[in-house]
Structure formats: C-alpha cells, structure tokens
Amino acid sequence: MSSHSTILQSINPRQDPDLSTRARLSEVDASMRTPAVLFLVSAVLWLLAGSLFAAIASIKLHQPFFAGNIEALTFGRIRTAHLNAMIYGWGTNAIFAVAPWLMGRLCRTRIRHTAILLTAGVFYNIGVTIGIGGILMGDMIGVEWLEMPAYATPLVAISFALVGVWVIIAFRWRQSNHIYVSQWYLLAAFFWLPWLYTIVQIMLIFVPVHGVVQALTNWWFAHNILGLWLTPVALACAYYMIPKVLGRPIHSYYLSLVGFWSLAFFYNWAGMHHLIGGPLPAWVISAGTVASVMMVIPVLVTAINHHMTVVGFHREGWASPTIRFIVFGAVNYTMVSLLGSAMALRSVNESVHFTHFIIGHSHHGVYAFFTMIMFGSIYFMLPRLLGREWPSAVLIKIHWWATAVGVTAMVIVLSIGGWIQGAQMNALQDVEGALVPVYTWAQVVETQTLYLVGRTLTGLLITVGHVAFAINIFWMLSKTGGSDGTTKPTLLSKLANDAR
Amino acid sequence: MGWGGYIILLFGFAFLFFLGAAAALNWAHRHGQLENLEEGSRSIFDDEEPEGEQTDQFPGKK
Numbered sequence: 001m002s003s004h005s006t007i008l009q010s011i012n013p014r015q016d017p018d019l020s021t022r023a024r025l026s027e028v029d030a031s032m033r034t035p036a037v038l039f040l041v042s043a044v045l046w047l048l049a050g051s052l053f054a055a056i057a058s059i060k061l062h063q064p065f066f067a068g069n070i071e072a073l074t075f076g077r078i079r080t081a082h083l084n085a086m087i088y089g090w091g092t093n094a095i096f097a098v099a100p101w102l103m104g105r106l107c108r109t110r111i112r113h114t115a116i117l118l119t120a121g122v123f124y125n126i127g128v129t130i131g132i133g134g135i136l137m138g139d140m141i142g143v144e145w146l147e148m149p150a151y152a153t154p155l156v157a158i159s160f161a162l163v164g165v166w167v168i169i170a171f172r173w174r175q176s177n178h179i180y181v182s183q184w185y186l187l188a189a190f191f192w193l194p195w196l197y198t199i200v201q202i203m204l205i206f207v208p209v210h211g212v213v214q215a216l217t218n219w220w221f222a223h224n225i226l227g228l229w230l231t232p233v234a235l236a237c238a239y240y241m242i243p244k245v246l247g248r249p250i251h252s253y254y255l256s257l258v259g260f261w262s263l264a265f266f267y268n269w270a271g272m273h274h275l276i277g278g279p280l281p282a283w284v285i286s287a288g289t290v291a292s293v294m295m296v297i298p299v300l301v302t303a304i305n306h307h308m309t310v311v312g313f314h315r316e317g318w319a320s321p322t323i324r325f326i327v328f329g330a331v332n333y334t335m336v337s338l339l340g341s342a343m344a345l346r347s348v349n350e351s352v353h354f355t356h357f358i359i360g361h362s363h364h365g366v367y368a369f370f371t372m373i374m375f376g377s378i379y380f381m382l383p384r385l386l387g388r389e390w391p392s393a394v395l396i397k398i399h400w401w402a403t404a405v406g407v408t409a410m411v412i413v414l415s416i417g418g419w420i421q422g423a424q425m426n427a428l429q430d431v432e433g434a435l436v437p438v439y440t441w442a443q444v445v446e447t448q449t450l451y452l453v454g455r456t457l458t459g460l461l462i463t464v465g466h467v468a469f470a471i472n473i474f475w476m477l478s479k480t481g482g483s484d485g486t487t488k489p490t491l492l493s494k495l496a497n498d499a500r
Numbered sequence: 501m502g503w504g505g506y507i508i509l510l511f512g513f514a515f516l517f518f519l520g521a522a523a524a525l526n527w528a529h530r531h532g533q534l535e536n537l538e539e540g541s542r543s544i545f546d547d548e549e550p551e552g553e554q555t556d557q558f559p560g561k562k
Contacts, residue, residue, distance in 0.1 A: 025548045178543045179533055244544055245556045253541035320556040389559040
C-alpha cells in the first residue's frame with residue numbers, strides 16, 4: 001500500500017505505484033474510519049445542541065417570558081443559533097462524514113491523507129462553535145444563513161475548501177470507468193458550496209452591494225445552500241443506498257441523469273421565490289417562480305426512479321433501518337418540492353408568505369428530506385466503518401418512530417396553522433364602503449397559540465429520537481475490539497469472512 | 501458600479517457557468533458516460549456486495 005506517498009503524489013494519480021489497484025469496499029470503508037467518526041460525533045453533538053436551541057425558541061413563541069431575563073437566549077439569537085447549528089453544525093458535518101466515504105466507495109479508491117480531513121474537521125467545528133457562540137453573544141450579521149460573525153467565517157471557509165478539494169482528488173483517483181449518478185451529484189455539490197460561500201461573502205460582507213440587491217444575493221445564497229448543497233448530497237445518498245440495500249439497480253438510470261442535469265440547470269434560479277411580492281423587478285421574481293415550477297421535472301423524475309426501484313420490495317425494505325429512513329426522505333423530497341413549486345406561484349404565495357406555513361415547509365425539506373436521508377446513510381455507513389453492528393435495534397426503532405411521526409406531525413401542524421394565519425391576515429371586509437381587515441393582529445397571533453404549542457410538542461418528540469440516536473452511536477463507538485461474541489453481525493458476515 | 505455593470509458581471513458569470521455545464525455534459529458524452537446505461541446502473545455492485553442480495557438489516561435479525 002502506498003503509505004509513504006507524499007501529498008504531491010496524492011494530487012497526481014500518475015505518480016502512485018499502485019494506481020491499478022481497485023480497492024475492495026472494506027478497504028475504502030477502513031480508510032475513512034477516523035475522519036468519518038470525527039465528523040459524525042461532531043454532527044450528532046450539534047444535532048443535540050440544535051434541538052435544545054429549537055426547544056427554547058419554540059417555547060418562547062407561546063410563552064414569551066420563558067427565560068426572558070437571559071440575554072443570550074432572546075428569540076432572535078436562539079432561533080438563529082438553531083438554524084446555524086442545524087445547517088452548519090449537524091447537516092454539513094454529516095455531509096463531511098458521508099460524502100468522502102461515498103465518493104471513495106464509488107471510485108473504488110481509498111481516501112488518502114485523512115489527516116487533512118481531520119484537520120479540516122477540527123478547524124470547521126472550532127469555527128462553527130465560535131460562530132454560534134458569537135451569535136448568542138450578540139455579534140450576529142444580519143444576513144439570513146450567514147449570521148456567523150466575521151471572526152469565525154475564515155475557519156469555516158478554509159475547511160469547506162479542504163474537504164471539497166479532497167473529495168475532488170478522490171474522484172481523480174477513481175478506478176471505475178463509469179461515473180455513477182451519485183458521483184455527479186457529489187462533485188457538483190462540492191463545487192457549488194465554496195462558490196456560493198465565497199460569492200456571498202464578497203457581495204455582502206467585503207465589497208457590499210447596495211439596496212435590494214442585498215436581499216437578492218442573500219436569498220440566492222440561502223436557497224442554494226438548500227438546493228445545491230444539501231439536496232444534491234441527499235440525492236447522491238438516496239441513489240446509492242436504495243439500490244445498494246435492496247440489491248436492485250436503479251429503475252431507469254437514464255432518468256436519473258435527466259434528473260441531475262435538470263436540477264443543475266433550474267435550481268439555482270429558484271431562490272427568488274423567497275422575495276415574491278418584494279420591491280424587486282418583476283422579471284427577477286418571475287424567473288424565480290418559473291425555475292421553481294420547472295423543478296417539477298427533476299423531482300418527478302427522481303420520484304419515479306425511487307418508487308419503481310422500491311416497488312414490490314416494501315417488506316424487505318422495511319426490515320432495513322437504512323431503507324426506512326431513506327425512502328421516507330425520498331418520498332418527502334417529492335412532496336416538499338411539489339408543494340414548494342406551488343408555493344412559488346404568486347397567488348399561493350400571497351397566502352403563505354410570512355406565515356408558519358413557511359416554517360413547516362423548511363422543516364419538511366431540511367428535516368423530513370435531508371436529515372432523514374442522512375440518518376439512513378449513517379445507519380448504513382457506521383457498521384461498515386467500524387466492523388461492528390449497531391448495539392440496539394430498540395433504539396433504532398425509537399429513533400425511527402419518534403422522528404418520522406414527529407416531523408410529519410410538525411409539518412402538518414405548522415401548515416394548517418400557517419394557512420389559517422395567512423387567510424386571517426388577508427381577510428378583508430367591507431365596512432361603509434372601505435375594505436378593512438377582519439381580524440386584528442392580536443387575534444391572528446392568539447389563534448396561532450395552539451399550533452405553536454403543537455410545534456413545541458412535536459419538536460420534543462423528534463428530540464427523543466435524536467437522543468436515542470446519540471445513545472446508540474456513542475454506545476457503538478465505546479465498544480472496544482472487534483465483534484462482540486454474543487450477537488453474530490448479520491450484515492457483516494462477509495467482512496468477517498474476508499478478514500480471515 | 502451602476503446596475504448596468506452588475507448586469508454584465510452577473511450575466512457574464514452565469515454564461516460562463518452555462519458553458520462549464522455544457523462542457524461537462526460534452527465531456528461525459530465523449531467519454532462514453534451516456535452510453536451503456538444498464539451497465540452503469542449495475543456499477544455499484546461487485547463480488548463483495550453483489551446484485552440481488554439485501555445488504556442491510558436491523559441488528560440481531562437474520
């Protein structure tokens with residue numbers, strides 16, 4: 001093995017003595033063990049922290065004086081800390097754990113010089129901790145999803161670049177002729193992320209633009225973090241795990257390529273749907289609406305593919321924790337995207353904008369789609385990295401039921417509440433020849449209390465799932481040595497046979 | 501920089517991106533990535549994790 005190859009050799013495949021060796025899957029898994037575990041532990045800790053921030057923020061909405069005397073916990077700060085902890089803390093760390101491993105598996109190549117990934121991981125999490133600490137201390141920047149103060153962001157940006165470069169280098173080392181659709185999605189995601197981050201930092205922080213272009217840039221960036229970073233990675237995982245676990249190839253590979261390219265062409269214009277009704281040129285808003293509706297194409301293509309791959313195998317799939325989470329995620333991808341396309345129409349947007357419907361939608365996307373798929377991917381990946389089984393099937397089931405029921409209930413509660421909110425805010429009546437609002441602001445707010453309590457309760461249910469997940473992970477990591485003698489790992493029997 | 505400058509800059513970058521995407525698609529076509537799609541969908545299977553075998557279950561279950 002090329003344990004003595006230098007970093008320069010790593011960058012140029014032609015200089016590696018054992019270039020022709022197509023690594024076995026178990027080798028690839030072993031090479032990612034330490035970095036993936038580091039990123040995964042960080043991700044889970046941020047998931048728990050983010051859940052705590054969410055609980056505080058949600059309680060404050062129906063109990064405004066809760067923790068009212070603690071400055072760091074005021075709603076504006078704690079809600080922002082929740083967003084950043086989930087996107088940058090949980091989501092991006094989970095991606096940094098799974099994406100290099102997935103790229104290595106697809107390229108049939110070990111991930112080399114993992115020390116650099118580890119360094120990136122340490123810098124990244126220090127940066128995010130300082131950033132979120134800064135938010136709670138009051139140094140937040142007023143740009144949605146870019147709130148981490150300027151003293152934290154260089155560390156974050158460098159880490160993005162390091163991990164991204166490493167994934168692309170792994171791609172250069174590929175031993176497979178065919179580039180699988182998941183590789184396209186991963187390469188694209190790791191190219192888009194540094195681009196997005198750099199441009200928004202330049203255009204909003206370092207050489208700031210003026211006027212409404214700021215809002216435009218903000219939402220171009222924020223929506224593309226969802227559409228060009230979280231979404232492609234989640235789709236890459238789904239396109240790999242669903243066929244891999246079920247042992248059946250994707251139903252129509254041709255369709256999956258259509259889906260990738262149409263996503264690449266349409267998604268980046270969709271960000272303007274956040275500004276519908278705002279003081280922007282109508283063509284900008286219309287472009288956002290059109291792109292959002294055009295997204296129906298890649299979404300339906302993906303839905304057909306996933307559905308036709310799973311159909312007839314639901315019982316087998318149910319027996320796999322990975323499939324449960326990933327299929328749930330894939331189904332919700334279809335739903336949240338179709339709903340989103342509808343919400344981008346001006347007529348619908350009039351009712352839902354600035355209501356809790358939007359919060360339901362964002363949790364539908366980031367949680368019911370992205371996060372559930374990452375959970376499924378982790379359930380598949382970690383046993384293969386460590387060479388041992390998950391310790392507890394019960395904890396997996398608690399995690400599954402709590403999060404699946406919890407997020408579904410949350411989205412329903414917030415959608416109903418938000419729809420009512422929008423309808424009430426828009427309701428007008430004719431009083432002596434003038435159109436006046438039917439409901440006062442206070443009435444609208446009071447009607448929402450029930451739904452906000454619903455949000456807190458469903459969020460707490462989801463958090464129960466997170467705690468079960470964390471316990472399972474730390475339990476699994478704490479088991480020393482190889483397989484424990486009591487349970488024979490079913491899915492790892494092949495690995496065990498190889499090792500002999 | 502006036503709005504005209506922004507239009508040129510942003511549309512310029514957008515066009516470069518479009519060319520990049522078109523180049524990537526062209527690269528894929530020239531390297532045979534868009535042929536043999538049946539084989540391509542099977543490329544994730546090998547002797548360690550063959551096609552037809554389910555590779556994940558709840559722990560402790562056969």
